[in-house]
Amino acid sequence: MSIDWFVIQNYYGQIAHLYDNTRPLPPEVSAKICNCILKLVKATPETKFLEPGIGTGRIGFPIIKQGYDYTGIDISEAMMNQLRGKFSEMPENLTLIQGDAANLPFADNSFDAILTTHILHCIDDPLVGLTEIKRVLKPNGVYLSCEHLHCSYQEEFFQAFNKIIAKYRETSQHKKEKISPFGEEMQQKLVEMGAEVEKVTAARWQQSQTVGELFNMYRSRAFGVCWLIEEDEFNQAIQEFKNWCDNTYKSEGIILTDELIFNITVARNWN
Template sequence: MTLNFVRIAYAYDRTRYHPPEVSGKIATAIVAPVEERFSDPVFLELGVGTGRVGVPIVARGYRFVGVDVSPSMLEVMRYKIAGVGRKVKLVEADARELPFERGSFHAVIGVHIWHLFDDWQRALLEAFRVLTPGGFLFEGWDMTAAENEDWRIQEKWREFLGEEGYELKRGRHQQRLAEVRKALEQLGLNPVEEVVAEWVEERTPRQSLEILSERLYSFTWGIPEDIFKSSLEKLWEWARDTYSDLDQAHAIPWRFVLRSTRLPE
């Protein structure tokens, strides 16, 4: 299965966004503790994507470096920061092999990234390597309650995939976050988690279906194309029979969790 990362980049940016007030709260939660301890800090974001976390930091005038393996994602972000990106550097690179000197950054940010690597330990060690003593590691993720229409649609799709002989495995992201936390604690560090923003998204069944169709979630990437196509056809048919209006929005409550870990001086 070959993914069209140009298409995915623009679709991701269109659908996986934070409202402006939420983006502001997340940026403040990240930059405030760093600014208290360092003068003219430099931020690095791993898997920067299209910049939904990075752009608000850039807009505040901080020095910022973003890395991603997808040139398409970086191109979308580059377009978004045109005119305000004087202190920004975007680099096509793997988080497990960063092209930066030891102690180059005062803060490293990783949002929804650890579950993308089987060997996530390499990325974590690289983050530590490029952090200055006393620097911060910030991990962030979106969370929502399971009881909503979007989740119901995904679970119905899981049933159709099962009928096709494919077992859709979920929960890797949360499992990986727990593994990383354990690793941090074993190193004698003190990761602290905090809900820094809450909001409600209005999403229609059609949008939920389109997000799955675009393969925007990483758990969709490994599904063989024939099974993916046939199961989605069943899902669309089920949705048309289930919802009187595919464009009637439903509410999804979200929270953004930030885990902060400060290295020793």
């Protein structure tokens, strides 16, 4: 097996109920992203979608609501249960499977459109994930690699927290974070693998949060970075992080506002 199922399932099992708050999508932004995806894949009533690492269905939900044939695969039932809970009745056009994106349980050339958001870095070898996507995508199919980027204040919090936990991580026995070989290089990887690639901005919107709200997300260990150290170390780190917040912003009530961006790397004619 290519992944540590227990570590990932355990992690997502603990944060599934908080997950959507870590990357909120206001309904109008979600609708805009949905329309952009449907246009990019030239969706028809026959279009069959696949989303490896579907999680809570943050991206797929409005597409499913429109009745498209949608299959999601994820190793965390807890994450998919959040998606199930968004419907009063399970839609007939939605299939959810617990499984591994590095070993997709589908025949070659099965889907017209495949999308992923923040999942390939979870796979031991993300290239295996991409190769699987290419295998199950129909020859004229479209692959969309989506990215919901951090804004500047989120990045500032993330960097400050990372700096604090660095000293604990030097000695920690905890599983080391994997560095994604993709990120900026996704476009190049897809070209090397034979795809025609285009980068599209699907949505830009303003987001506001108070310092206290963002700090509390860290305190409740909602982000992956909070699980890179043991619990005792985390309790010390979060106190240091509280001091950093107080020194930097003076009040938990300060409102932080910035623009968020949702980008899609589109791969077509992949052969």
